[in-house]
Amino acid sequence: MELNLIERLIVMNPLRSFLQRVFEIPMLKRMSEERIYNLCLEIGAGRGTGAIAILNTFRPERIIAIDIDPRNIERAKRLLKGELKERIEFRTGDAMALDFPDQSFDAVFSTGVIHHLEDWKKGIREVSRVLKPSGDFFFEEPLRPFLESLPVRILTRHPEGGMFSLEEFKKVLEEAGLYIKKIKTLNQIAVAGVARKEHPSVNPLVSP
Numbered sequence: 680m681e682l683n684l685i686e687r688l689i690v691m692n693p694l695r696s697f698l699q700r701v702f703e704i705p706m707l708k709r710m711s712e713e714r715i716y717n718l719c720l721e722i723g724a725g726r727g728t729g730a731i732a733i734l735n736t737f738r739p740e741r742i743i744a745i746d747i748d749p750r751n752i753e754r755a756k757r758l759l760k761g762e763l764k765e766r767i768e769f770r771t772g773d774a775m776a777l778d779f780p781d782q783s784f785d786a787v788f789s790t791g792v793i794h795h796l797e798d799w800k801k802g803i804r805e806v807s808r809v810l811k812p813s814g815d816f817f818f819e820e821p822l823r824p825f826l827e828s829l830p831v832r833i834l835t836r837h838p839e840g841g842m843f844s845l846e847e848f849k850k851v852l853e854e855a856g857l858y859i860k861k862i863k864t865l866n867q868i869a870v871a872g873v874a875r876k877e878h879p880s881v882n883p884l885v886s887p
């Protein structure tokens with residue numbers, strides 16, 4: 680679902696980019712066990728600065744970043760100069776119907792996107808489908824109690840099918856074959872972490 684005007688103003692501005700660069704993406708990096716990811720996918724790229732922060736922080740070979748809103752993709756493409764042109768590709772696409780073959784990516788990133796999907800479970804299944812075996816899914820999402828709070832309901836617009844509690848989120852990840860490696864929660868407001876497409880029993884050194 681596309682953002683309403685107020686959320687566009689919140690998300691599509693330099694402060695949001697700054698927070699992604701200095702706080703969110705480095706936090707996800709600390710959860711990564713220093714793994715190397717060659718090809719990454721970002722779903723819901725917004726203004727495109729998240730993909731650049733992922734590139735600079737995780738140092739993959741390449742990132743493909745998609746967004747449902749062609750205006751965002753046009754804007755993001757304007758960021759591509761020099762080396763970035765070779766390493767980042769922005770394209771329009773739907774996170775609930777990813778236009779990629781199974782097992783394409785080493786890592787998938789979603790910051791604040793799953794809760795915008797009309798069917799968030801479908802989005803999680805798509806993430807799992809396009810991840811390679813033992814690939815990692817990095818996420819950062821607000822939870823249902825926050826999205827249902829009065830100020831958030833008044834100011835923003837979110838699909839009912841995109842809301843989930845922490846327990847629902849973990850359960851659906853697992854049903855999709857994605858097992859939590861690291862997770863941080865901010866009360867019932869938001870969750871961030873990494874889930875791996877690998878059953879914990881496969882690698883006994885890795886804790887569930």
Ligand SMILES: C[S@@+](CC[C@H](N)C(=O)[O-])C[C@H]1O[C@@H](n2cnc3c(N)ncnc32)[C@H](O)[C@@H]1O
Pocket residue numbers: 680681682690695699722723724725726729745746747748751772773774775789790791792795796
């Ligand atoms: C809250 S913004 C987050 C943007 C960016 N990831 C960030 O952290 O600033 C949610 C983004 O998801 C995009 N989006 C919503 N539904 C989508 C879908 N079905 N497929 C891909 N992107 C979608 C919106 O256009 C918007 O750019």
